Amino acid sequence: MIGARTLAYQVLLHLEQKASHPDRMIRVLLARHSLLEERERALLTELVYGVLRWQGRLDWHIDALSRTRPGKIAPGIRVLLRMALYQIFFLDRIPPHAAVNEAVKTAKSSFPKHMVGFVNGILREALRREDRWDWPSQESHPAHYLAVTTSHPLWFAQRCLQEMGWEETLAFCHASNEVAPLVVRVNPLCAKDEDVLRELGQEGIQGELSPIVEGALRMRGLRQDLTNLKVFREGWIQAQDEASQMVSHLVSPRPGERVLDLCAGFGGKSTHLAQLMANEGEIVAVDDAAWKLESLGENAKRQSVSIISTVARDVLELTAHETGTFDRVLLDAPCSGFGALRRKPDIKWRRHPKDPYRFSRMQKQLLQRASTFVKEGGVLVYATCTVFREENEVVVEEFTSENSQFHLENAAPFLACCRGDFTQGAFLRTWPHRHGVDGFFGARWRREV
16 A cells, blocks of 8 residues: 555655645545555655645755755655655654665655665765754854744745844744644534534544634644534534634624625635624625635535625626625735745745735735725725735735725724734734734725715
8 A cells, every 4th residue: 555655755746846735635645545544644744744844944954965956956856855854853753764765765666776876875964964964153144044944935034034023033933833723613503612512522532712712613633634524514613713713803794784705715704704794694705716616605505604605707807886885895815825834834935035026016906996895884804814014014004095085993893702912003913923823914994984
């Protein structure tokens, strides 16, 4: 039977060559290899996400050990070395020599003899060095030090230092490398917190009430795909980080209202909005990816939500003449995504230094278009899951200065169900190193009557 290391290698090599979603790839592989032992299934996930999380640091080790120029190392070889070095440096339960032998064995089945020798030589030298490495100087080159030791792109470390300073950046980078807890929200249309906790307990899964957001649970000890659980199949729960749930509370929709969810994606916030509305009223969810909206529809049905209709269109092509105006409009804008690195570590290596600027230009256009759907006296909410001012405060400040009929409101009163201070000025602002949740930003305006 094919093992976890081989499957992890296949996933990581595919990701190296083509941008994909690692969670979906893993889910498909686990379904295809249903007889894989539980510990092998766990190892597959650990290897994929661990290597993605520490890829920059692992590459630094490889390049420090290799006489071959970085760009000349074949992708398949580099992925193989990353996997082996991750096991050597980060996994105590796998003997280092076993990791080396497994990598050499894989190399023999796929590469010429001289490449096998290259892999063996690099890994044996890594074992000999142990912890004796010439790390970048924290004092002389702080950005390089952060980039290597916390495994983030150099440009990202430089930018964070400029915006946050040393202490905040260091804490943020370390927190972004932690494994995020599995958080779900309980669907009040189908169940109560205690119902879900009881069912989870019967399946040997630990659940605890979120210390941050009402109606959220943190789960531990899950040894299977969440979608296989009875509480999921029956629509009692939906995976969603607490910070993401706060955005829906910032919108604060009421039963019977018309709500527009732009860039809705798979509908995590759409269905949450519907539940806050007691499934009364109307929600129009818009996204340019029809396949995502199809999943949204299935998700809504599973959660007994019946008030969502979908529109597969580019937001910039949609007009209020077609849809009418709304009581509440949410723009969950496309962004660089650096607030969600705990869950999506591959983002670090797919982004370009100019991406925050590119996203900000798109966000300004989308926000301006979103405002045209807001009725007089209605509410507009802008949200991202990134940390850079250019995509957050700067976008909001420009929109506010150019649209005098929209008045910025303080986010705090709408987050009363959240235990703690999750605001920065007038805005919703969450951080993994401060709050233990994903990094989200949210702003709320009311259109004058």
